[in-house]
Amino acid sequence: MNDHRAPSPGGATYKLQKALAQAGLGSRRDMEELVRAGHVTVNGAPATIGARVSAKDVIQVNGRTIGRSADSTPPRVILYYKPEGEIVSRDDPEGRPSVFDRLPNPRGAKWLAVGRLDFNTSGLLILTTSGELANRMMHPRYELEREYAVRVQGRLSPEQQAKLLSGLRLDDGMARCEAVHDRGGEGANHWYHVVIREGRNREVRRLFEALRLRVSRLMRVRFGNVSLPRRLRRGQYVELSRQEARQLLVSLGLEATSAATVPGARSARRRHPASRAR
Numbered sequence: 001m002n003d004h005r006a007p008s009p010g011g012a013t014y015k016l017q018k019a020l021a022q023a024g025l026g027s028r029r030d031m032e033e034l035v036r037a038g039h040v041t042v043n044g045a046p047a048t049i050g051a052r053v054s055a056k057d058v059i060q061v062n063g064r065t066i067g068r069s070a071d072s073t074p075p076r077v078i079l080y081y082k083p084e085g086e087i088v089s090r091d092d093p094e095g096r097p098s099v100f101d102r103l104p105n106p107r108g109a110k111w112l113a114v115g116r117l118d119f120n121t122s123g124l125l126i127l128t129t130s131g132e133l134a135n136r137m138m139h140p141r142y143e144l145e146r147e148y149a150v151r152v153q154g155r156l157s158p159e160q161q162a163k164l165l166s167g168l169r170l171d172d173g174m175a176r177c178e179a180v181h182d183r184g185g186e187g188a189n190h191w192y193h194v195v196i197r198e199g200r201n202r203e204v205r206r207l208f209e210a211l212r213l214r215v216s217r218l219m220r221v222r223f224g225n226v227s228l229p230r231r232l233r234r235g236q237y238v239e240l241s242r243q244e245a246r247q248l249l250v251s252l253g254l255e256a257t258s259a260a261t262v263p264g265a266r267s268a269r270r271r272h273p274a275s276r277a278r
Contacts, residue, residue: 013052016042018132019059025066025110027135034061066108074245075130076106079226082125083234088116099125102235114138114223115146115199123148123220124228136252137224143197145178147222148204152213155190156180160211164194168210175203189216225251 020031020040032049034040040047041060053059059066082088086097096119103111112134114126128134137144156164167176175198183191196203205215221228226248229238240248 013054016040016047016051016053016059017049019053020061020066021130021132025061026131028132029135030131074242074249075128075133076109077130077133077240077245077248078103078111078127078237079229079232079240080125080127080237081228081232081234082117082122084120084122087119088113088125099127103127103237117220118202121218121220122234123218124223124226125220126223126226133249133252133254136254138199140198142252144224145195145197145222146199146220147193147195149183149217149219149221150192150194150204150208150215151185151189151217152192152208152215153188154213156182156192156211156213160213163211164207168207170200170203170206170210172200175200175207177207193221 016035017028017031020026020034021028025031025034031040035047035049035051038046039062042051042053042057044058047059080099080103082099086099086101088099090098090100092098099113100111106129109129111127111129112131114128114134114137117123117125126137136142161180164177164180167174175196177194177196179193179195181193183193185191194204194207204218208215219228232238
């Protein structure tokens with residue numbers, strides 16, 4: 001009789017926590033808590049921390065069989081051009097449109113948003129079926145850069161730009177920009193590109209508000225080394241190929257396989273229209 005820690009023959013094996021995380025259920029640490037709480041079974045037997053599974057093992061969470069990816073199959077990753085007027089949530093008491101309304105069904109998993117964009121912010125939103133990948137990109141420890149295009153009414157003075165770079169005190173502590181680039185403009189409006197690392201709630205808007213400058217438009221154009229595809233339109237998404245997803249994992253230290261530098265999103269091969277036009 002097979003012990004649940006010794007999976008049935010089925011080729012390569014990998015850790016249970018990784019299988020759960022790749023199914024989009026959360027980070028590996030979250031999955032360890034799920035196992036400890038007795039919510040996970042492998043081949044009908046209660047799972048334990050450190051169990052290894054293969055493609056032939058049946059993994060269930062609260063009685064529901066989950067889909068999973070082996071080491072050779074990277075998780076799915078989507079780059080979505082979020083328009084203003086959508087929330088990054090599946091549940092909203094106000095019934096506002098959600099980014100998840102436009103996405104395909106990942107079958108056996110769920111889409112996890114890598115960070116959020118508020119209702120009035122547009123731009124790059126990365127979604128994945130891997131809780132581990134999402135956690136790695138969002139965790140403050142890794143300090144991945146977030147680049148935003150900011151349109152303000154007025155212009156930054158040299159003193160204000162210096163304050164953005166040196167740091168401003170906000171309600172939740174000091175915050176600063178890693179870089180500020182003047183992108184020009186006409187009339188009363190002026191564009192800047194700013195780079196931050198923390199990604200706190202409404203951080204860019206609050207930084208400019210602290211300088212008494214009103215942000216009239218805000219768009220994320222880059223997260224880490226993934227950029228918003230230039231040809232992608234608002235409300236559309238592109239799915240990375242398996243090779244591109246694998247390269248992204250490598251760049252984040254999540255996979256040992258050697259790979260070339262992660263390409264810009266512009267090189268993604270599959271481009272899909274939004275599920276409904278707007």
